[in-house]
Amino acid sequence: MADDLAIRIRGLCTRFGSHSVHEGLDLDVRRGEILGVVGGSGTGKSVLLRTIVGLQRPAEGEISVLGTDVLRADDDARRTLERRWGVMFQDGALFSALTVRENVEVPLRDVAGLPDDIRRALADLKISMAGLKPVARGKYPSELSGGMRKRAGLARALALDPDLVFLDEPTAGLDPIGAAEFDRLIRRLSDSLGLTVFLVTHDLDTLHAVCDRVAVLAERRVLVTGSMQEMLSVDHPWVHEYFHGPRARAARTDAGDT
Numbered sequence: 001m002a003d004d005l006a007i008r009i010r011g012l013c014t015r016f017g018s019h020s021v022h023e024g025l026d027l028d029v030r031r032g033e034i035l036g037v038v039g040g041s042g043t044g045k046s047v048l049l050r051t052i053v054g055l056q057r058p059a060e061g062e063i064s065v066l067g068t069d070v071l072r073a074d075d076d077a078r079r080t081l082e083r084r085w086g087v088m089f090q091d092g093a094l095f096s097a098l099t100v101r102e103n104v105e106v107p108l109r110d111v112a113g114l115p116d117d118i119r120r121a122l123a124d125l126k127i128s129m130a131g132l133k134p135v136a137r138g139k140y141p142s143e144l145s146g147g148m149r150k151r152a153g154l155a156r157a158l159a160l161d162p163d164l165v166f167l168d169e170p171t172a173g174l175d176p177i178g179a180a181e182f183d184r185l186i187r188r189l190s191d192s193l194g195l196t197v198f199l200v201t202h203d204l205d206t207l208h209a210v211c212d213r214v215a216v217l218a219e220r221r222v223l224v225t226g227s228m229q230e231m232l233s234v235d236h237p238w239v240h241e242y243f244h245g246p247r248a249r250a251a252r253t254d255a256g257d258t
Contacts, residue, residue: 005031005064006031008027008064009061012058014059015059023220027225028225032195034190035211036210036214037214039217045200046169049198049200052070065085066081084160084162087165088156088167088170094152096141100138101120103141107160123155123159129155150171158189166200167201170206187210211228
């Protein structure tokens with residue numbers, strides 16, 4: 001049913017000049033699930049995320065997010081919808097001239113009538129929820145490690161208590177221990193807050209650790225969606241290699257699968 005969907009995409013076509021990235025792409029993201037989006041280089045994973053949140057205008061298609069027609073919504077409906085989602089881009093995409101706390105406060109400044117002390121307290125709460133220590137609040141992005149920048153970006157994405165969070169390669173560039181910690185954080189936040197998570201990744205460990213379902217981008221569309229177990233039976237060369245290769249077997253072993 002449509003009411004069970006956080007995101008519904010039909011017939012999406014995304015083009016850059018004569019280059020077509022998506023053609024006739026369909027995708028459903030269920031409310032409350034963590035959906036991992038995977039695909040080979042150049043298949044348009046991040047482009048799909050940017051198109052859903054309105055940073056890239058598609059040539060054709062329909063996109064509904066939390067019951068709102070993204071492509072046809074007026075300005076008021078659009079602003080209301082944007083308060084219901086949060087986005088964490090690669091490496092956090094923080095404002096370099098602002099401290100961590102000030103970065104997290106940015107979305108909160110659009111909330112009318114919110115006193116300064118309450119805004120700061122809310123920012124500090126989100127920073128803590130993202131797993132950062134209080135000392136990080138006053139640091140600038142250049143003073144943070146890669147993992148800390150990602151957590152700060154996640155804190156900003158959570159600032160307005162969203163129903164839906166978009167994560168673009170959240171564990172890219174992290175060491176295995178840091179990546180595993182971030183995976184556990186995503187799973188914990190999703191479970192405790194009831195979040196729907198749209199997660200672009202290439203990390204097989206992340207897929208095993210946190211994702212309820214996986215959507216595979218190939219041939220300019222969503223080729224298949226399903227659980228990690230269902231991916232093992234897909235008869236497509238790229239999908240088979242990705243989910244049966246040495247790294248996939250290692251990830252399954254680490255996750256306790258056989």
